[in-house]
Amino acid sequence: MAGRTDTKTRILDAAEKLFAERGFSETSLRLITSKAEVNLASVNYHFGSKKELIRAVLARYLDVFMPTAASEIKRLHLAPEHASLNEIFSALIKPLLELNKVRNGGTIIFLQLLGRGYIESQGHLRWFITTHYGQHLSTFVQAVSASAPHIPPAEMFWRLHFTLGTIVFTMASADALNEIAASDYGEHNNTEAIIRKVIPYMAAGVAVPVISNE
């Protein structure tokens, strides 16, 4: 090893911030490396390509979040299947907020990256996540399904993606929404407050009975 030892980290730190606030394709490697104060070519040296840098940025969060989230779900009252949907979703708050300790604003950065990734990379990221973290994901899906046994699996599939959309879109626009809420209603919410607002909404939507329709 040689040189300043943390070039990789400097790149990741600068990249995640820029990716989260302007999206992947709107963020050039030149912008990243200038913010990180490293040479342009070092991205390709350390990560191979921009696409792999994007994956590395996401993996750094997913590697922390996924295992702790799954274990939080598992030890819900030592019996996840008897937990309410609100409890299950709420069990994700702590793992999410702990990302703030990893890095300042880590929680919202992670959720914004997730949203950007799902929308910008047409299915590419979806594949990456399900193949790398499928085990942890199904822990979550099983707990939710057990808690809402009246929802058929196919319907649950859709509703969990509705839920993903809700949280991810909200966080992507969180700053703008917070500004409006502050000027229109005098409200000032941090990331945790927004998460606590959205959980009852999602839990109610996931559990609402399926009607056969007229």
Place this chain on the structure above:
Amino acid sequence: MAGRTDTKTRILDAAEKLFAERGFSETSLRLITSKAEVNLASVNYHFGSKKELIRAVLARYLDVFMPTAASEIKRLHLAPEHASLNEIFSALIKPLLELNKVRNGGTIIFLQLLGRGYIESQGHLRWFITTHYGQHLSTFVQAVSASAPHIPPAEMFWRLHFTLGTIVFTMASADALNEIAASDYGEHNNTEAIIRKVIPYMAAGVAVPVISNE
């Protein structure tokens, strides 16, 4: 007037399709004009810039959707304030599906454009919509508020944006989700079927009682 009369239309038609499926910044003017079989420079001649083209693409849908949606809400049983949330959201189905008559796949194109716009253009589109269609929007917000009077205005503000996120993220990934649903559950949903799935979810979320919390 001179030349082929429908150059503007050819550009708009090609642009909306490409914008919806790959996003604004990922779609070059050269790709648009080659699909539209018009000259590259005609975009700047007719629209001024790419940014104004994006706005024109969106306005063409909003100009149709917003007035009919607002009038559908207004004539809900001749008394919108006594309609259920499900009825109010469902009143948007017809205006949405009529976009399919304007152009093939118009409904999903519109919703995808909306989502792309909200996420890619950091607040820029939000401003455009609220200033140009604010009247129609508040018709909708008032009907929803009257139907869920137990939700304070500030909370309703957040929940309606949760709702926007739900529908818009879902439609942006609709094709991918439909593929998975087809292979995993043998389901085949068209745009209308997905909209009908998402409405109960959103209605339940918007109306769920606010808890003061521990």
Place this chain on the structure above:
DNA sequence: TCTCAATTTAAACACCCGTTTAAATTAATC
């Protein structure tokens, strides 16, 4: 039919992009 304005066209402009190269520099190993 001639005139003139609207439109279309091909070409160029100036700039930004991700990636590669080869030399310079740095740190570790013997």
Place this chain on the structure above:
DNA sequence: GATTAATTTAAACGGGTGTTTAAATTGAGA
């Protein structure tokens, strides 16, 4: 301290971007 491998650096490469220009073409109106 010499050797070697890892890293950093400046520069260039090839290509794509939105936009502008000026000439060519088109279609009405007089």
